[in-house]
Every structure is written in C-alpha cells, then in structure tokens.
Amino acid sequence: MSKKLFTILAVLLVATMALSACAKAEVVPTEAPVTTEAPVAATEAPKFLVCEVTDTGGIDDKSFNATAWKGATDAVDQLGIEAKYLESKEMADFETNINAFVEEKCDLIITVGFLLGDATKAAAEANPEMKFSIVDNGYSPAIANVASQAFQTDEASFLAGYLAAGVSKTGKVGTFGGMNIPTVSIFMDGFARGVAYYNEVHGTAVEVLGWSTETNEGLFTDDFSDQQKGSQMAVTLMDEGADIIMPVAGPVGLGAAAAILERTTAEAPIYIIGVDSDWYLTAPDYASIELTSVLKNMDVTTFNVIQSAMDGTFAGGNIVGNLANGGVGLAEFHDLDGVVSAELKAELETVKADLLAGTITLNPAYKQ
16 A cells, blocks of 8 residues: 555544544533532421500500410410510501501411400401401400400409408498490409498498499599509599509509509508409519409410411300309419408308309399
C-alpha cells in the first residue's frame, strides 16, 4: 500500500471513530442536577383557634370575663389550642369585635355576658357554618350553632343568703347589682330568698336591703366598671345598718370591698360576699372581709364547650350549670371559717340537700 493511500485511510478511520463517539453521547442519560438547597419543610397545621369577646368589664375583671377566659387558657394548656380575646370598651364594640373574629375564621367564638346576646345571635345566624358559645345567656328557641352557657346561680346565692342571715349581728344584710338584667338579679333574688328561709326556720326577722322579691326591684349602679359607684353603694348600705353585702356588679364590687375594708372593725365587723369566682383567690387584698363567694364555674363549662368543638360533639342549645352538676356553688370560708358556727355549717348542708331534692322552691321566673 502506498504511503499516500495509508494516510487517507487513517484519516477516515479517525473521523469514523469520532462520529461514533458523538452518537453515543447523545443517547446516554445524564445524572440529575445536584442542588445544595435544603428541602422545603411541611407546613405545620394551624392550631384550633378559640376567640373570646368580653363585655365592658374587660378580660381582667376578676369576675365572669376572667373566669371564662380561664376556661380558654386551661384549654391552651391541656388541649394545645390557641386562644385570643378582644375587649369591649362599650356596648357598641360587641358587634365589631364578633365580626372581627368571624373574618379571622376562628374555630369557636365565645362571647361573655347577657348583653352580647343580640350581637351573638345575629352573627351566628349570618354564619351558620361557624361555632359560637355565649356565657350567661340562653335562646328560645335554641340556635343550632350556639352553645349557650346558663347558670342557676339563685341556688348558690340562696345558700349565701341563708349564711348571711345566720352570721349577721345587725339583723340587716344588703345586695346591689350592676344592671337590672336576669343574669344579675337572679343572684339577688336567690340571696333574698335564702335570708327569708332562714327567718322562716329560726323565727327571726333579718332584713334584706337592696332587693325585693315581691317587686323584683332593687339597687343598681347601671355600671360594671366604675369602682367608685360600688364604694358609694356599699357606704349607703352600711349607713343603713347592713353588716354583710353581696355586690353583683363585676369590678364595681371591688369598690364596695374597699369601702367595707375601710369601715370594718374588730368590734363591728362587716363582711362581703363575692360572686362569679372565689374572691379569696381573685381579690386577695380583701381576704380579711370575704365571708364566701357565690361561684359560677364558667371556666369548667367553657373548657367543656371547647373540647366538644374539637372532638366533633359540639351541639347548640342550653348548657345549665347548677348545684347538682357543680356548675354553681359556695366557696370555702377561708380565713373567716371561725365566724361560721358548726351548727350553721350543718344547716347549710341540709339546705343544700333540700335544694337538690327540690323541696325548696326558688323563683320559677329564673329557672333556665
């Protein structure tokens, strides 16, 4: 073979090999590109959101707003929910605050107080897919998406009235309210009836100042936040001779406690009976004059409603707290335990048993 022919063949062979290599490169799959970015984390599911709207007493009223909020915070600790609240400074805020939580799509909206009844009803009917619960109010007929928390507080305040009549040295006891609405006057009516029952049993004539069971009228401050009004009302009752006073007025009652603490003496003691929560715990500054408290255990019923909304057992209608189910009760006497005789304590147990048995009849107008 000539050198020239050999050179031509060599060139052709190299070219053929090059083309073959190029062809193979087109069909061999390449590896996926390597990324240095971290993988995107899965989005955490939002927590069950409970939203409370207070009345004008505020979240820290040491009364029913605070007690209902405790039910929500207990659910935060025990059920792992998220909870928030909006305070109503005036009645005009009720609808605004509820609608704000509707827009936020809260899983359960809790409104606190009889005065929020109309605004809660309107929001619930406009948003039937949402769940609501109102503390201290009921509806007839019931609303399917509203769990109403009502309380037979006249049962517990009946015991408080009986106690007050048994402890009083002046033969006069007093009560006053924030507003003349059913959830306030039910306390006052039960208290007065308890005093009357003590008189019936013992043949005494202890007088009740501030409420009439015959006319359903009494003393009211028309306010749930101005403590000065509570102070003035307590002074009026003390001037008339009352040595035990039960204010049913939220934070206004603390003004009454301050006035009583200033007036009381070892020789002529004057006591206060708290409402809604155990004032010995929520208002410890007045522990020395706190005979007892009429308990409205809204924290328990609120917690139970939250739990039902979470587990799918939520149902509209009235939930009634009473002596039988522990929804209402009388607090311990704490530092003033020695003021209550053993005989009177035994009588209170008997009266409680008679209330539970239905042998003592209260005002049917207040039955839930």
